[in-house]
Amino acid sequence: MHTPETVVGIDIDLQPGHAIRRLHQISVGVFLQEMGDLGITPVQYAALQVVANQPGIDQRTLARTIALDASTTGGVVDRLEARGWLERRTAREDRRTRQLHITPAGLDGLALAVPAMLRAQEQILAPLSPVQRQQFMSLLNTLVTENNELSRAPSELTGKPSTAAV
Incomplete structure (x- = not known):
């Protein structure tokens, strides 16, 4: 049985995990506020930016690049594809592989998102x-x-x- 002395008195605000979680909350809030009506989440932005930087990347490599599990990445790609911002194409060299490409509308959306993303980063680091x-x-x-x-x-x-x- 644990005594109160072993668990009471820990200051949560001095714990790095708690501070990192709080900073993540702040970061997402600032990001979404800056994106406004564009409605892009931080993860969607990351996916769009990586696909723009690496046209033809496959979904599994995208997931590893932005550090997401495959099913979450699939949902992100589905939502961006539904918006007309990404498209999946069958790879010529391996018909089982689906390559991702940013569409012209996706490039336009990314062009609008970049200044908002940069403002968010500036605001987070402003102090x-x-x-x-x-x-x-x-x-x-x-x-x-x-x-x-x-x-x-x-x-x-x-x-x-x-x-x-x-």
């Missing part, structure tokens, strides 16, 4: 000085990279993320 932003992003990327394999949906890390955008 930090330029030096603190670089330090924060460096430390954040270290935590993500070093703990990647602990994720339920590990990302395919392609190298150390750049902090140039902050």
Whole structure:
């Protein structure tokens, strides 16, 4: 049996997991506010941006790239396809593989989303000085990279993320 001394007195606000969860809530809220009527979620944005950067990527590779499980990624692609922003095409070299391509409407939507995404990032980091932003992003990327394999949906890390955008 546990005594109150073993569980009482832990300050939740000093726990990194709690702070990270709170920052995630804030980040999503700011992102959605900046997107406004465009109605793109952070995960949809990530999928669109990756497909725009890597035309013809297959859905399984997309899932690993943005660190989502396959079924969640399938739902994201379904919603973007229903909007007319992504399309699935059968791969010529392997008829079982479906490649993803951004449509002209998807490119237009992404072009509208990028400034909103950048505003959201700026707003989230606004309390930090330029030096603190670089330090924060460096430390954040270290935590993500070093703990990647602990994720339920590990990302395919392609190298150390750049902090140039902050």
